[in-house]
Amino acid sequence: MNVRRSAAALAAATVVLGAAVPAVAATPSPAPSAAKPVGLYGTSDPTYDGVWRQSLALLAQHTVGVTPADKAVAWLTGQQCANGAFAAFRADTAKPCDAKLMTDTNSTAAAVQALTALGGHRAAADKAIGWLKSVQNADGGWGYSAGGASDANSTSVVAGALTAAGQQPAQVRKAGKSPLDALGKLSLPCGGDGGGAFAYQPDKKGALAANADATAAGVLGALGEGFAATAAKASAAPVCGGTPGTLAPADLARNGAAHLARAVAATGHLTSALPGAEDQPDYGNTADAVVALAAQGAAQQAQKPLAWLRQNAAGWAKQSGPAAYAQLVFAAHAAGADPRAFGGTDLVAQLNATGPAPRAAAKAGDRTAGADTAEAGKKADAEEKSGSDSGYSVWLIVGVFLVAGIGIGFLLSGRGRKRQP
Template identity: 60%
Template sequence: MTTVRRSAAALAASAVLGMAIASAAAPAAIAAPTPTPSTVPPSGLYGTGDPTYDGVWRQSLALLAQDTVGVKPAAKAVDWLAGQQCDSGAFPSYRADATKPCDAKLPLNSNASAAAVQALAALGGQEATVKKTVGWLKSVQNADGGWGYNPGGASDANSTSIVIGALAAAGEKPDAVKSKGGKTPYEALLTFAQPCGGKDGGAFLFQPKQPGIVADSTAAAVLGAHGKGFVVTAGAKDAKGTVCEKSTTVEGAAHNGAAYLATALAKTGHLNTPPMPGATDPAEKPDFGNTADAVIALTAQGLGDQAKKPLAWLQQNSAAWAKESGPAAYAQLILAAHAAGADPKIFGGTDLVAALNATGPAPEKSATSEKPEKSEKSDSGSDAGVWWIVGAFFVASIGAGILISGRRKNQQH
């Protein structure tokens, strides 16, 4: 991740939400980014939509997904991502002119930074860039052991989980990364875990006082609790099944979170998302992105049987969503297929790898001559998001009076 997040939404609505997010999530002294006026995206970037709010995110997921299935990304695509790094080591969502130093008012965020680390660490040859960003992430760790979307913001489950994945991808031991208050990221994650029973029993909330889209934060946190990033393979079978059990450990919380997801998916095989603000249709819509993330989380937890139904649903129904949403969506599906052992080149009749490759510069290794999928790297390689810029959108929803799964709304064509 994440994460964005990811359900299809109008691009205009995504842009409005992106500005609200940046304004709400950023400290008062930090100005929100201005949408890119040019309609021509940088030549090394995947996707043709305005990259202002998700450029680094979608590029990171695209490159990571390609690497996972043995496709060598185009050199200029990798260079574009690495070139987005600021002198501090942090990554913004996007900066239009990478030849100039980052403006002091340019919002920096943990989600873009952590996603970039996961991608660049997996690709190799970017050790200095990765080390510098990891150093920045450590420097903005909150006293409770977690991370918020923006430096100084309250910790949230999604941001904390994505950073854990980045630390693991960079060869760090997340449980050894302690805040000035002596807290680890796993201790922070436990503060978002809900006890069994009730509406959200077993789930991870975005923040204790701001639940957010619970399936989104839960999918992210299950991977974080396992010390994993966006790229996972099947974990050992969870003999506890889908029963939520009282626990005070991060391992127990991961089981309960996965059990919550399994229960939510059991009836229809997919998750839902609330309607966009101002929508004429009040009905909930299928949430493709969070469903893909849930497949990854269930597989990592060792609940592969429970992941089969949502995986099949995605194979049958996700093609139009991915085509409309762009590279990050294709990447999410590739990572879900990889986790569950499905072939992303024949995913419900869609060659996800070829479709992703077509959204940006031609890879060094074509999809037709790619190597077998890679085995998991450091148990993280990381959906996210694979996740999206989850936290930011929920923070924005508070200020704007809306509640949506943000990281999934920011994907561009």
């Protein structure tokens, strides 16, 4: 998920390409965390992506019928600030959030998607949604941090969170503009270079440049889908069309899917480029493209990149950790593949092994555990919403734990620059 970064972050990004990470603002790099919070997925420093990778891991587990460990969920809930926002990582959750702590839309929206899927966390999700609405920009979108210029990635992950929380992104407006309006402004017109794609942000002159990462995110955002999107009914191959400024959300998604389909047609994968380095396959964005294509209805066009991931992505995921495994789970789920037999790799088992042992794990083809968890969560949410916000205080206290996370190498690799497909 193509943004501005500090020099230190850019250097770190050379470690692994394509891992799932949030957009990161151009702020001074915080000191690495020495704490090792109990319950967190991954084995390296969580400073830059703790909440992000935890949210993706929990959501991916739920998607395949795995009930996460209580301490893993408690770690995530314990990261939330009193105003509803999440930062990338809080080493000391006993200390109240203050103005020095950089909360962000990406971590907050990812946490909403995970917590609403798990159920039983209505108060936490509602507070997070309230904060996201409070920092919506006048163009209808969101930047990585509150007040930052809107970008396609952040706007899209928030749109997915709104849908997960039972709200319609088109109805969430600031100054009359919705996130779909913001995404429309970032869509490139058909016919030109990168036609149909989404730009991350306009450049200093207001020009738009096609960005594969932003496009995969933008397709899901226009559809109002989250990370764990399911396949839409298969339709004809997407073709870019329509008049800029008059496109409906479905048109934006179709045009973006058409761009992605073209980008993966030759090799089956997207490509990343770092300054001074040779172009390399981008595993994470390729997985995101599979989800976007399937969610738009381009099931046939999703098969080649899916096959490429099956053959090539196991080593990348092993090196990159839980968020990468989650991305592959989402890709398999969206495209109708078995994540437990993905090119000879059991993605679910590998994901589970990066954190505390889950409470329950459904067998292949058995979604009962996941269904039971979701039903129990919905019941808890209903009970929580019908009562008072006192549950929020209890919830906040429950989550104070300490463990080790993952480092900034692959954290900052996936969304740190404006890549050309």
